[in-house]
């Protein structure tokens with residue numbers, strides 16, 4: 001499978017230029033209300049924070065963290081009632097972070113390398129402190145999806161983001177279990193290595209009919225009900241892993257047709273860290289000897305006692321990527337750390353990404369988030 005194959009070659013972390021401006025956000029808000037606040041992390045990476053101005057200065061703030069290869073756009077879909085709409089209507093001030101794995105950054109496709117340690121150590125804590133510079137002592141919540149949530153769990157158990165008012169974690173938190181059909185992954189791995197591929201693309205129009213990526217798309221199309229190659233590689237194959245990112249019928253046609261805009265190529269060089277996390281069944285630090293990462297716990301689950309805020313674990317009942325990781329996390333924490341305030345809510349009929357991108361997410365999912373926030377604001 002590709003995780004195992006890729007983990008044989010450890011790639012050094014290397015610095016690259018990250019100065020280009022991010023792709024513009026796509027939304028239907030009044031542009032005057034959308035304030036972009038660029039900042040540079042302690043290790044020299046340019047990131048983007050976005051504040052949506054509600055016109056009121058006393059609202060609790062909610063910071064939104066996207067998944068890997070997605071972006072803040074996943075919370076702003078113009079074609080549906082999105083999470084930012086719902087938060088604004090319910091009296092919150094939304095903030096969105098594009099962390100270094102965002103598809104909005106041009107460097108996302110050019111092979112710059114990092115691990116989730118960097119996201120947990122630099123991106124999330126620095127974004128939280130920037131938000132706090134603006135909001136003062138108002139409550140600050142975080143809603144995090146997928147790898148954004150996994151990295152947040154490492155920041156939290158390192159004590160790097162203390163005093164949050166509450167955290168909503170979607171898909172995966174401290175106890176990752178990855179799905180994937182082994183046979184497909186084995187075949188894909190051989191093709192990837194033969195063709196020296198370091199990213200899994202999702203946009204068939206960009207890579208063309210005949211390219212080194214053709215076998216990947218061909219494999220992803222096997223047994224697919226939908227003819228769209230981008231949809232196939234995400235829905236049917238999750239970047240070649242054999243997992244599935246959403247329940248197909250939950251997406252509107254408009255969202256379905258712009259999946260390649262919402263999700264970028266997946267880098268293969270992140271897989272060794274993901275593989276180590278998968279094997280440990282918990283979030284573990286990648287860097288063992290580099291002293292810069294000493295602030296992070298070697299094993300986040302073992303450090304769960306440092307969590308100082310209520311946590312709502314969310315998952316679709318049909319999550320085809322992280323399976324029942326959230327239910328497992330709830331059980332493990334209830335057993336090992338009964339003093340923590342951790343609850344679990346399962347959304348029937350939903351997969352993974354559709355909990356935010358789904359055409360009915362405002363009705364079926366966001367109410368659970370508002371209820372959690374409302375009890376703690």
Ligand SMILES: [Zn+2]
Nearest residue numbers: 226228231256
């Ligand atoms: Zn489709």
